[in-house]
Amino acid sequence: MEYIGEHLLPGQAGHFFILVSLVASLVAAFAYFKAVHAAPEEKSGWLKLGRWAFYTEAVAILAIFAALFHILYHHLFEYKYAWQHTSLSLEFKYIMSAFWEGQEGSTLLWAFWHCVLGLIVIKREKQWEAPVMSILSFAQFFLATMVVGIYVFGVKIGSNPFILLRDSGLLDEAPAMHVDFDVTKPIRPDYLSMITDGNDLNPLLQNYWMVIHPPVLFLGFASTLIPFAFAMAGLWTRDIKGWVSRAIPWTLFSIAFLGLGIMMGAKWAYESLNFGGYWAWDPVENASLVPWMIMVSGLHTLLIYKHTGYSLRSSFIFLALSFLFIIYSTFLTKSGVLGDSSVHAFADIGMNGQLFLFLIVFVWITAFFAATTNKQRLIITGVTAALSLATYFLAEYIPGFPLYVILSGIITFIVLLNKQVPTVAKEESVSSREFWMFIGSIIFFLSAIIIIFQTSLPVFNKLFNANAAPGENDEFHYNKIQVLVAFVIGILTAITQYLKYKSTSGKFLIKKIGIPTLISAIVAGLILAFGNINYDKHGMGFLINIWLALVATVYATIANAAYIWVGFKGNLKNSGGAVAHFGFALMLVGMIISSSKKEILSWNTSGIAVPFGEGSKEKTGENLTLVKGIPMQMGDYMVTYVGDSSHPKKQQTFFKIHFKSKKHNEEFTLLPNAFVNYKGNEGLMANPSSKHYWNHDVFTYVSSFYKPNELDDTASFRPHRVTVGDTVFYSRGYMLIEKVAAKDNLPVEGFAKTDTGYTATVKVQELNGPSYQADLLLIKGGGQVLFQSQDTIMAQSLVLQLNDADQNGITVGVKESSSVLEYLTLKAYKFPYINLVWAGVIFLVIGCVMAMARRIRLG
Template sequence: MEYLGEHLLPGKIGQFFAVVSFVASLVATIAFFVASKRQSITSEHKSWLQLARWAFFAETVSVFIIFGTLYYIISHHLFEYKYAWQHSDKSLQVEYLLSCFWEGQEGSFMLWSFWHCILGWMLIWKAKDWEAGTMTVVSFAQFCLASMLIGLYFFSAKLGSSPFSLLRNEGILDNAPIMQDTVTGGIRADYLTLMKDGRGLNTLLQNYWMVIHPPVLFLGFASTTIPFAFAFAGLLKKDHTWIKPALPWASFSAGILGLGIMMGAAWAYESLSFGGYWAWDPVENASLVPWLVMISGLHCNLIYKHTAYSLRSTYFFYISAFILILYSTFLTRSGILGDTSVHAFTDLGMNTQLLLFLLVFVIPAYTLYIVRYKSIPTIAKEESTYSREFWMFIGSLVFFLSGILIIAKTSVPVYNKLFNASIAPSEDPEFAYNRIQVFVAIVIGLLTAITQYLKYKDTPKGFFTKKILVPTALSLLISLAISCFGNINYDKHGIGFLGAVHVAIFSAVYSIVANFSYIIIGVKGKLKFAAASVAHVGFGLVLLGILISSSKKTVLSWNTTGVATFKKDKKEDPAENITLFKGIVTDMGKYHVTYVQDTFNTKERKRFFEVKFQSKSSNEQFALYPDLIKNNKDMEGFAANPASKHYWYKDIFVYISSFQENNKADTTTFQNKEIGLGDTTFYSNGFLVLHKVDKNPVELQNKYTSDEQAVFLDIEVFSKEGKRYKATPGFALKGTALRSITDTVISQSMVIALNRVPTDGKGKFEIGVKESAGITDLITLKVYEFPMINLLWIGVIITVLGFGMAVYQRVKAR
């Protein structure tokens, strides 16, 4: 059957090159492997190597064409393709079209494969004698990734999921009666004319961080393949000289993966409404743990380079870092974390293939490591406790054990699935991690401070004491000042945890001061020898920023209005969310805040709210513009995007937790009540008291004209929360024309009208009381203060700079 309006050529091109990529990567793997088994001086080695390079070239071209073809499909809104329909729509801004790639599993695998191609050519250019061995691993990893995108059936088993599959072939339209042809029973030939738009991109991904964060993160994922490839090739050849060429690759991997993780933290800070940059989400953890293990491998690599110790550990950590990347891929794409993570992928039915992807590397790598273990050179002599390598190894071990503890907690859903268990997550997941990791921070901070002052192999005690004394004393003074005058009173989890926080602050300060001193004194300001110290200064700043901003994180939005728009649950407490009525100045602790106005941006589908802050202690005032973005077609409502006011020493962080707008007809009716002077009458949230009656009051002249006779009631409203409000309903008479003048108590969502006055002047007045949620616009805000959070972001930049310096110097040295 011919379907009208379909553009089939792009899909055929994309699918063809997906198959070419699959075949070419397999050919490259075989050819590189055979070349690695031949002597490099033989013609046979050169011919196999030539074949392998051409196959990898075909693989690279195929990946680039696949990438370009899918972008064409998405950008031209070809909704006959499932991927375009599922992840985009016509209203999506151009800058977010790339984000459509990362939302789907197929696109993320494609991005990973793209970076493998780039890194592979760098290996071909630079690896020299290690080219064949390392490229065998890279090409095989490419083969596995290509299998995820091929989407072909082999007998009854489907291999991968193609991003070029047609929507009508995926069973999605079968459940839509409007798409059915009543004659044939199949899909209508003109079904595309009924498809006005796509389902749309997840609102959380419509942020500039999600255009740049995933490519950097996946470059980090792909880069862990290279140290693993060197280690695996070394085990195959029983040749351990790979250590030196692998070192700059490991530094690059650690730096870029760490940057990608923290860019994700920045995205969470700006886009997610859990109020922070890190929540120990399983997807966050799955990226962090490989980085911790890569850092362990990098330090063991340095130890071996300088002392010939820790070669076995270097092998183990490099292998494990890559394996943990594959494990995190399984965790985040199998759907197993769907109930515990806010941004895990959904299950595409490839769990068996994902598991095979993991096992096909796990089993050979660890088996070969165990078989070759005894042949890996080691030094029987114990390291001196006054040597740099001893404490570097201890630090590597602490990082590794920290990663194991994190991944064990993260893997609870896997354990429950495998063993049909029902281990419940902790009621306070953040503290469950923090109570352990705070001690990791203490140990690592101390080690990064003192290790630089130790020499390899052995250090004279007097020399070490003399060098470390001044940084230690200075660090103690600074940390004591922070602890004593910084108002760090985080007693939420008891005095013991608070004490650990203060010790960790000293440890972080010690890391900063000691390493900065080492740059000035130890290497006399020569930056080419200071890469490690620069990275350690940055890491110390990261620790200090985390400790201060987290322990001094303060809720500013305590509810002073007594109006709650939602019930308490695990995520939100109405007592920590202040309700603002449009145009009404509201007391919020340090500030007076006013909900000024809101506007809807049709292009971005965002509703922006202008919230004015006026400091009580100064003349400072500023406006913030948190927004709500309309969810995509499958979800109703809005998702919140925070806004922040940045100072050098703090951030004011605000997001909308709920909102109500007066955009519907008010169908609520007035309830008539009789009330006399001094009498009380009740409403749903309190009671009203009539104090007096005023005729033509001067203070209300703006409500009636000079030729009218006016009568107003002086009513006081008492809410259950103890708040008092004044209301002055009335009417104005001109001749025989009577005009009602109602009054609104906005914070109680109540309108009061004067219906009748007693004819003898002594009886009861009749008032009308209407309570309606539709009489005013209101929003509920959550506002935090994050002190010294810029230390964290500055620390990230300096840390990555340190890794970059290390890469440059090591490449230059080689």
């Protein structure tokens, strides 16, 4: 059957290039694999084949991108992906957000960055090209399987982004599509004419941060593969030392861009989510943070090895686990297992088994490369295939079976690694830089493991059919441990750079670090004495831990800033590490102060209590109810709900909230918005709005609102024919018609030369009370009313409108209504020194890039 209006060519081309990508990546992986151990006369041939296969892969990914973008840009709703993620009202700037809102699009983004990084490896890493590109191409093959969308022996492999809507089963969801299909009959040839619009992009993602945050984050995800590939290449080729120098710049690159991507997500959360800050220990946040932390540990052990010969085994383990946890975080995000515990996890689209297979294969690949003989590698290959197949069939029947397979692979890797990688027998000095760098790396790693364990409870529940749950206060459960980690890491970050490798005398250390320590003690003491750090929500013990962490991170900030001059004599070109440490410490200072000093401004002083319902995180006493037009006191501000407007095409309301300071001659207006999420999640969703100062932010979001509509309002307009000077009485006073004017030119969109506008000014006087003014507008054209405005006098429960006007007078409509009252509840915080967090991120990234550039020069 032919279906009217379908554009099949973009989808057919896109799917063709997915198949090309699948084949090309597999060919590239095999060719580069053969090149690793090929004879010199054969190696160049295999390298050439691998390169051209990878070039083909890169072109295929670009073609897939172009095809899918074309479908989204032109709103071709015959494709499920376009209907599911876009709408006719979606702004152009959010088309790319729609591209990677879905699992398939984000997978393509990941594959795109692999191609970019792979081309750089081919260009710059000639010595290590074959083994590194073999591993990278094999990873690309797995990513390609996730979007191929074909059936093999009745098993679906991947989810095709180019599937047609009529083949997806979504036509059965007629209510969601605002069309009327009889699902018991064949699909009509003209079904497209009945699809009036798409399902739209999630409103929370309609934010400029979601245009730029995912590409940077996925660049960070993709980049973790390169240090991993270098480490595995070192084991594979038995050059267990030579890879380190080449891997260090790539590790710094990964830390910089993965960290930047994570914190760009935090900035998005701060501006778009209503959990009251930039970090909520959300499972998806944690899943990306943990690989970054392990990568940082791996960088420091690489530097230890580079300078002393210690910690090479640890470097292999950290770099391997960093990438493996990237795959695991992909499983957490894409499997749907976190759907009930995360604000931005994907729904399950049936790829759980495939995602687990991806993880299992790469876990056992580490064991394959750590093997010391061809016999061991052959055995591991067979074991990997058998366990992968067993996982598919037995996971449902043996609780925790996939976890046992993964753990057994990691243990096998570590055992074989210890046999292949030698260790230095000499003991390290406690006064050496490398000793404390290693201690810091281990603490950072253990901190990451604690975070991922807590985050993985939903996975454990699913694997073991258990019902383990985090503590009642999930945020505090993380903070009470991580604040102690911040203390230890802060002290180590402050002191370690001042130590020498091998050994450091006490006299040398005191001479170098004495002044920074004294300055840090003074600054930290002043902050504790006058900063009013009195966060007592969880008791005195936790407050003391906050004080300790603050002192340590202030120490780290000042000590690392001083080290640029003490250690590098002011040579910024070589001080990337100190700049990165300074940024990291500054970020921690900002996090501790802004979180511990976060102040609720919106205490309910209005006397109007709005119930939020059972299960809501909101508390009535922490939300101020604002009645439209009536100023209310909020701390040092008088706050007025001035008005609101609705999105012309979406169920979204924008509020205008005016703040006037009582202490300072200052006024500002914030524009938060809210909506009932029409993308499937129940409840009110809110986009915050903030006023930024150098030393704090005023952060607000709407927690509930009420706008009466025609169904709520049973009162009707009563017409009154009047002229200037006439009086109209109502139940609580009277109205005086003060001025009427006809206009032949109004600054109103669509006002034509043949139209006539009328304006009227009405004074409303309450008996023995205040007076109010209403301004009314009417536009007539061709003998018909084209537009008429309404003005609401909230305090009098009055609504006025201009019904008609001519040279003989005007007709004013008057409505007295009990449903006129409009209100909202506002949650407002004061975040002190939040800018320290963002400034710290910037310095951290700049420092990593500086250090990377220096390592490239040295290389």
